[in-house]
Amino acid sequence: MTKQFNIAIIMIEDVHSLHGMSAKSNFNFGYNLGAVTAICKASGLGVDKVTPKIWQKGIGIKPKDPSIKKSVANIALSLYPTAQIHGPKGGLLDGRSDALMIAHHTFKTYTK
DSSP, X not given: OOOOOOOOEEEEEOOOOOTTOOHHHHHHHHHHHHHXXXXXXXXXXXXXXXXXXXXXXXTTOOTTOTTHHHXXXXXXXXXXXXXXXBOTTSOBOTTHHHHHHHHHHHHHHHTO
């Protein structure tokens, strides 16, 4: 059984290389971002970018929150209680709560 979705936009987090990352890591990061963007555009999908500061503010994260990851996860679970953002040992699965909240922010932004 296949599911069809009407995808209007692909939102990509607009992040940049981080100080202290190796040249190879920075190159791979940029290469992969370009590949994802190209695949989306070649598929006819709209692509937009959002900075962490913007989507985090949009879901209610305070600037300079000392535990941003935990706060994002708590908000994600309050909005989507069945979301699987924790691994079998209880730790946060890398990027899942962020991705869910970027999707939530995108929905709120584009459905006004």
